[in-house]
Amino acid sequence: GPRCPKDAKLPPGPKGKPLVGNLLDIPPYHSWLKFKEWADQYGPLFRLNIAGREHYIVSTEKIANDLLRERGTLYSSREQLPAAAQLLGDNLRPLFLPYNDVWRKGRRLMHYLTMSSAATSYQPTQVLESTHLLYDLIRSPKDYETWFERYASGLIFRLGFGKMVETGEEDDVKRILNIVHTVERVASPGAYLVDTFPSLMYLPKLLAPFKQELGKLHEEELSFFRRLQDDVRREMRDGNAPECWERTFLEKKDEYGLTDDEGAYVVGTLFEAGSGTTAAAMMSFVLAMVHYPEWQRKVQEEVDSVVGGHRMPDFDDMPSLPTVRAVVKETLRWRPVTAGGGPHQLVKDDIYNGIFLPAGTNVHANQWAIHRDPALYPDPETFLPSRWLNPKYPTYREPLTTYPNLQNFSAFGFGRRICPGQTIAERSLNLLVARIAWACQISKARDGEGKEVNVPWYDYTAGLNVQPKWFPFELAARSAERKEMVRMAMEEGRSEDPLRGRK
């Protein structure tokens, strides 16, 4: 192990094997489940050594904040993994950048594009996309994955590039989602943890075909991002560029001190990080509604009593809809999208409560475990929005017009690397949940004999961001009248669409 100062000690952890350390004990996917078991055994800060590199796993919110937030100057870097950071990103992708100047400048731009006042100006776009989603969800519920993905990518395509996504099957959308999926696979906690042989990088290209493949993918992505940027540049020259992030970047480039490619990657990363995550959270929400019909009833009752049957819920209703917000927050607690957390790398030796953390340690705030800490979340396996609504629970907070909300919630990470998209994600999730509750009735699917079809509790995809694998359920409009209102709202939105007729 690393050399430890006399006044400190290394934390406990499962015993490793010579050279490989704990490498072979870590499952290649859903590693957070194993990490939770180890946390139960070794405590909330335990250590893994993976082929010589230090990984510390944090399993309480307090320790995560003490380190990643309170000591943010030390704990805000990312390890430069050969595949995920270098080959696939060529040191451009803000998500994987170390704590350096390019990251800092990109992060400033991201903040400008996503801060609360900006996010509020995106609300009409969210309303527009949400009616499109409702319409198709009612029309064809079994394609729910497509509709949630189209909502999320369609939203950011509009905001980022001033382009619209009609079907979700467009080449541009498919290309970018393909890249996202590869990045995710390569960077998934399992792959991340076993991406341990940087020496592969020094093999000649012929001996390492993977190097070529990832490099090619990066080139494809870069030329794609450049093309999206060029489109906006041309429109600006022609005087018909829509308001969008790419345009803001081009207008403020000098102020932010980013090159064109760095700027293209800032906008591109917002797209990549923002689409799959939002869609995944919505899929887990439906899963929760299938398993907890009483919560669907409660959220519908709240929406009906506040909004009534003659209009759809809107952003102005949110202060009066604490149950909606509690259901959203509880969904992210119960089934965190980034369940293993985004690893932060420590840049300098540190000591915390007598425990030594050497420079270079990767600190993983394991959301799966943090969200199951019984001191904070009694009865943690149960989907229980009451914990945000009832004073008898430790996470209750007043006033209910403001709380619960998602600001600085652990599901979005910690400290200086915390998700910059949380303002946008929060608005999307609140609006979609309120509107689905208003318009739709979700229930368990039934087989040919009328028996309820069983839906697994936790059958999730592998990767950095995870979503439930496709599951059956029934969904219908709550009334013919509401269905008709959804259709009319969609048509109205279409005819007033500011991007209508643009290519």
Ligand code: HEM
């Ligand atoms: C439910 C939806 C979402 C969840 C659960 C989520 C979660 C996360 C998490 C856990 C991180 C890592 C934080 C850390 O390292 O401590 C992250 C980073 C990030 N997220 Fe999100 N996110 C969501 C939506 C979005 C959206 C909508 C956007 C863009 C509009 C976005 C953009 C980003 C970016 C750019 C980063 C990298 C930040 C950095 O490394 O400095 N996310 N997100």
